[in-house]
Amino acid sequence: MRISIVGGGPAGLYFADLIKRIDPRHQVTVFERNRRSVTWGFGVVFSDRALEFLQTDDPAMFDYLMPHMETWPDLTIVHRDTRIPIDGNGFAAVGRLELLNLLQARAEGQGVDIRYETGLDALDALAEADVVVGADGVNSLVRQLHGSDFHTRIVTHSNKFIWYGTSQVFDSLTLTFRTSADGVFCAHHYRYSPRMSTFLVEVDLPTWERAGFADMDAEQTMRYCEAVFAPDLDGHPIVSNNSHWRQFPAIWNDRWYHGNTVLMGDALRTAHFSIGSGTRLAMEDALALARAFREAGEDLQAVFARFEALRRPPMEKIVAAADASLRWYEGMAELMTLTPYEFAYSYMTRTGRIGEAKLERQAPRFMAEYRRHVG
Numbered sequence: 011m012r013i014s015i016v017g018g019g020p021a022g023l024y025f026a027d028l029i030k031r032i033d034p035r036h037q038v039t040v041f042e043r044n045r046r047s048v049t050w051g052f053g054v055v056f057s058d059r060a061l062e063f064l065q066t067d068d069p070a071m072f073d074y075l076m077p078h079m080e081t082w083p084d085l086t087i088v089h090r091d092t093r094i095p096i097d098g099n100g101f102a103a104v105g106r107l108e109l110l111n112l113l114q115a116r117a118e119g120q121g122v123d124i125r126y127e128t129g130l131d132a133l134d135a136l137a138e139a140d141v142v143v144g145a146d147g148v149n150s151l152v153r154q155l156h157g158s159d160f161h162t163r164i165v166t167h168s169n170k171f172i173w174y175g176t177s178q179v180f181d182s183l184t185l186t187f188r189t190s191a192d193g194v195f196c197a198h199h200y201r202y203s204p205r206m207s208t209f210l211v212e213v214d215l216p217t218w219e220r221a222g223f224a225d226m227d228a229e230q231t232m233r234y235c236e237a238v239f240a241p242d243l244d245g246h247p248i249v250s251n252n253s254h255w256r257q258f259p260a261i262w263n264d265r266w267y268h269g270n271t272v273l274m275g276d277a278l279r280t281a282h283f284s285i286g287s288g289t290r291l292a293m294e295d296a297l298a299l300a301r302a303f304r305e306a307g308e309d310l311q312a313v314f315a316r317f318e319a320l321r322r323p324p325m326e327k328i329v330a331a332a333d334a335s336l337r338w339y340e341g342m343a344e345l346m347t348l349t350p351y352e353f354a355y356s357y358m359t360r361t362g363r364i365g366e367a368k369l370e371r372q373a374p375r376f377m378a379e380y381r382r383h384v385g
């Protein structure tokens with residue numbers, strides 16, 4: 011089959027590799043707008059659970075990626091200058107560019123034709139394809155050019171975030187909450203290489219407006235954020251990679267495929283970055299779509315229906331958890347009155363998926379301290 015994939019992010023590259031492994035006779039082409047060595051952002055994080063799927067479903071890929079990951083066993087929450095470690099929350103991180111380079115090498119090794127610097131602005135180039143995969147991210151052209159075929163819903167959330175990096179290396183995935191004269195700021199930060207960390211700053215809209223970010227240039231914005239998080243950065247600068255303020259778009263498609271075209275990854279649906287799973291979801295989609303091809307052969311409607319049957323139920327749960335998580339961040343200003351341990355407990359239970367009993371099993375050291383402080 012001729013399989014054309016729009017988008018060489020984690021979803022598109024991993025699917026290209028998997029489908030070639032299933033049948034090397036497939037002609038697989040990935041159209042990617044960027045150059046090989048260019049991407050946005052810094053590192054991405056996977057929770058322990060997020061890596062389990064790879065270990066189970068594709069141990070060779072797990073073994074290939076693991077040596078490139080930075081790992082640590084705890085999550086840390088910093089509130090009112092108190093650092094609260096939360097055990098039982100292992101995480102792993104890798105630079106986004108490094109991950110893409112690894113996936114590119116794998117796919118190219120299987121004979122996938124990756125056409126870099128080939129941004130599509132129409133679907134004509136795909137007319138010959140037997141299968142079109144829209145793996146082109148949040149602003150998916152494939153999705154948009156299909157008009158209403160996918161029954162897309164997009165809700166843009168109010169909090170603003172900016173994805174920076176820093177040379178300060180942190181020893182765990184940390185969420186730091188600090189208050190400036192203008193309001194509450196949260197930084198999601200973690201080491202993704204021995205020398206670099208992701209440093210994502212999030213603020214609610216009233217704080218963003220009071221701070222006057224709309225009138226600041228890129229330098230002023232970085233300096234402001236450095237001042238807010240000076241105790242955490244310890245003299246290290248914030249660095250930018252095409253970083254600018256964005257608002258999270260919650261995307262959901264009621265229909266996942268149309269004719270010979272299927273969506274996957276962020277083009278299909280987004281899950282708020284605070285549950286650290288967008289990359290994992292994209293890679294899980296790739297695994298499920300490849301599995302559907304293995305099981306249903308070349309009957310595309312059967313393949314796509316199987317893909318949806320495999321992915322829709324877990325997706326609905328994850329998206330619900332991600333929505334609850336983003337609402338927690340939207341209300342963070344009111345939560346700042348909580349004591350540090352109350353605040354950390356509120357954070358850990360924010361999605362409704364973890365209650366007291368589960369937290370007791372998962373994070374016994376944290377819960378012992380929580381009881382000591384809160385009663």
Ligand SMILES: Cc1cc2nc3c(=O)[nH]c(=O)nc-3n(C[C@H](O)[C@H](O)[C@H](O)COP(=O)(O)OP(=O)(O)OC[C@H]3O[C@@H](n4cnc5c(N)ncnc54)[C@H](O)[C@@H]3O)c2cc1C
Nearest residue numbers: 017019020021043055129130146147275276287288289292
């Ligand atoms: C601030 C922020 C922080 C995040 N942090 C994390 C995290 O810690 N952990 C995590 O797992 N996930 C994180 N995510 C989410 C994660 O980045 C995405 O969920 C993931 O990259 C989705 O993969 P994808 O392959 O579907 O799309 P993308 O990674 O967006 O890839 C899409 C690709 O398509 C290309 N493309 C787009 N349009 C065209 C076109 N017309 N023609 C050709 N090419 C095109 C783009 O250049 C891009 O390379 C974060 C996201 C954001 C915004």
